[in-house]
Amino acid sequence: MIETRNVTKIYKLGDTDVIGAKEINLKIEEGEFLSIMGPSGSGKSTLLYLIGGLDKPTSGDVLIDGVNIVEMEERALCEVRRDKIGFIFQEFNLISTLTAIENTLVPLIPMGVSDDGMARGMKLLESFGLKDRIDHLPGQLSGGQQQRVAIARALINEPEIVLADEPTGELDTKSGDELIQLMEKMNRREGVTFIIVTHDPVVSEKTRRTIFLKDGEIVKD
Amino acid sequence: MISRGRTGNMKMRHMAYRNLLGRMFRTILMLLAVAIAVSLFVGLSSLTEGMEDKMGGATESMGEWGCVDAMGEGGGIFYGKLNGDIGRTIDRIPGVRYVVPRVYGMAELKGVELSRPVSAGQISGIMGEAGGIVMEQMVGMMGGTAGKMLEGKGIAELMNSVVLIGIDPTKETIINSYPTKMIEGSIFDSPIGGAIIGKMLADESGLGVGDEVRVAYGGKRRDFNITGIYEVGNPLEDKGIAVSLRDARDLKGMGRNEVSMFRVIPEPHVETGTIGMWIKAKCRGVSIMDQGALMEALGEQIDQFKVYEYIVEAIVILASFGFILIMTMRSIAERTKEIGTLRAIGWQKPDVLKLITMESTAIAIVGTILGIIIGILLPYLFQAMMPIVFPNIPVPPMTELTKITSATIIYAFIIGCTSGIIGGIVPALQASKMSPVDAFRAE
Numbered sequence: 001m002i003e004t005r006n007v008t009k010i011y012k013l014g015d016t017d018v019i020g021a022k023e024i025n026l027k028i029e030e031g032e033f034l035s036i037m038g039p040s041g042s043g044k045s046t047l048l049y050l051i052g053g054l055d056k057p058t059s060g061d062v063l064i065d066g067v068n069i070v071e072m073e074e075r076a077l078c079e080v081r082r083d084k085i086g087f088i089f090q091e092f093n094l095i096s097t098l099t100a101i102e103n104t105l106v107p108l109i110p111m112g113v114s115d116d117g118m119a120r121g122m123k124l125l126e127s128f129g130l131k132d133r134i135d136h137l138p139g140q141l142s143g144g145q146q147q148r149v150a151i152a153r154a155l156i157n158e159p160e161i162v163l164a165d166e167p168t169g170e171l172d173t174k175s176g177d178e179l180i181q182l183m184e185k186m187n188r189r190e191g192v193t194f195i196i197v198t199h200d201p202v203v204s205e206k207t208r209r210t211i212f213l214k215d216g217e218i219v220k221d
Numbered sequence: 222m223i224s225r226g227r228t229g230n231m232k233m234r235h236m237a238y239r240n241l242l243g244r245m246f247r248t249i250l251m252l253l254a255v256a257i258a259v260s261l262f263v264g265l266s267s268l269t270e271g272m273e274d275k276m277g278g279a280t281e282s283m284g285e286w287g288c289v290d291a292m293g294e295g296g297g298i299f300y301g302k303l304n305g306d307i308g309r310t311i312d313r314i315p316g317v318r319y320v321v322p323r324v325y326g327m328a329e330l331k332g333v334e335l336s337r338p339v340s341a342g343q344i345s346g347i348m349g350e351a352g353g354i355v356m357e358q359m360v361g362m363m364g365g366t367a368g369k370m371l372e373g374k375g376i377a378e379l380m381n382s383v384v385l386i387g388i389d390p391t392k393e394t395i396i397n398s399y400p401t402k403m404i405e406g407s408i409f410d411s412p413i414g415g416a417i418i419g420k421m422l423a424d425e426s427g428l429g430v431g432d433e434v435r436v437a438y439g440g441k442r443r444d445f446n447i448t449g450i451y452e453v454g455n456p457l458e459d460k461g462i463a464v465s466l467r468d469a470r471d472l473k474g475m476g477r478n479e480v481s482m483f484r485v486i487p488e489p490h491v492e493t494g495t496i497g498m499w500i501k502a503k504c505r506g507v508s509i510m511d512q513g514a515l516m517e518a519l520g521e522q523i524d525q526f527k528v529y530e531y532i533v534e535a536i537v538i539l540a541s542f543g544f545i546l547i548m549t550m551r552s553i554a555e556r557t558k559e560i561g562t563l564r565a566i567g568w569q570k571p572d573v574l575k576l577i578t579m580e581s582t583a584i585a586i587v588g589t590i591l592g593i594i595i596g597i598l599l600p601y602l603f604q605a606m607m608p609i610v611f612p613n614i615p616v617p618p619m620t621e622l623t624k625i626t627s628a629t630i631i632y633a634f635i636i637g638c639t640s641g642i643i644g645g646i647v648p649a650l651q652a653s654k655m656s657p658v659d660a661f662r663a664e
Binding site: 049052055075079083087098105108153 | 242656
């Protein structure tokens, strides 16, 4: 379902070339619950952004459902991100002026929020234990609650894939555990593929497959 | 996939408003930037319009034709005298159509308290630089006698009196001159005891049609029945009282044949300057004031003022535009992660552009409306605040001097909205082009 073929990403930092990803060949099947581990600067986030179509590789192809997203135009790529992929960020990236339900519905806003969308947003927040926090602003929520809102936002469009970049990085152990359990539940119940970037072995132990990266290369799968 | 409804625009607008309300301090700053620029534009424009309007009124008070005023040398219109024979001499000059006699003086109204005596400061305030010219001309017209009068009193004290104007209503009507507009009652038809008063005087004294007023000039006093209220658009004469030539002569102690000045109307297509030169050549001891030339000078002064007004307005609008640009850019720089996130979760470039444009449009529209309201209220606020802040400085009647036109409001709306929207769109375009990864890296 997701395939990377000889994906290389080189960044320019002044006169220096920095390798973010090097000849990465990877296949991820539908419904996988996978983690990507590695030290800082190993290229974990780079790989995640390349898979998610947020960045273009210097060379190589990224295929989602057999379609090479590297060759896609900006508009089509946006649609892929909107319809097929959900993103979860380390710092939650919620919009501070919007409530929990409004943040959940943000991906739908440009096309219009239907009653179905609203109902799904409410249902997601309720199932994540945020029923009485629906009208709260991010500043009024704990870190764990904010990240649950971020997961709801990632799932609002019923995506096939959720890409999580250090989702537990800003959370305490208990909240982190709850979050991973929540993602696992969504993976089992809804069949959503989860790719989780983490440097926490406790998190990776809970995933069914772990890829280790070092200096932009896969060293263990 | 979730089905989508038709409420997209509403929700986007809702999000834009929430963003504005959630960043209240910045929103208020940007609203103020637009509002201040627009209010200054409205305030300055209304002042210029008002000055032009007043000047139009003053021009109207000269009649529908250009005119030359002939008065006695040395004494000017208030203290000089001309013999009626001079009027007949002027009447025989080729190209002269009408010669209308007038008597002028500074009189006092007995038993009447003026709520706002006209002062020299007010006259200057009313007319700006042009007022200075008028004052200079007036002092010049008053001549040596006036100089002596002024030595003891000063212009401001002198201006606490009202202007007494002696007219021949029949001749004034022919030349459609004094008064140009009756706003209540009618002009007196009796040569004795009838008077009309200016609107400003009526407002400040409480006198009205049917009232009796006692006018004092030197040691003499006469009672007049007010038959009408007029308005000529000239603050000095609008604070005056007009009576018959005969009554004015009696009060001033002038001879039956004497007048203060002759207003000379030339035939069509005859230059007022030419008539002035003829009068100078034919009549001794007569000084000439070419009203057309004076109005032209005043017009030039107003044009000059307008240039300054446009410069100030341009600076204020550019400053406001720059402020909005900087504030929006700053706001976007602080929202880089937010914009990156929106792009990452599937927002297209036009969606981001639309959101930020909606925010700046809302600020531009609300700020412009606020600015127009403040601009309209500015003269009233100025008038109310000035006596509190500077109790010793006379306040010009700003509310009477400003004129708000629909064109001013429309221009203010267009300029305010355009500068606000463009100030927001430029950074919005930059923001919408940002790739999600670049946005996250920038953070």
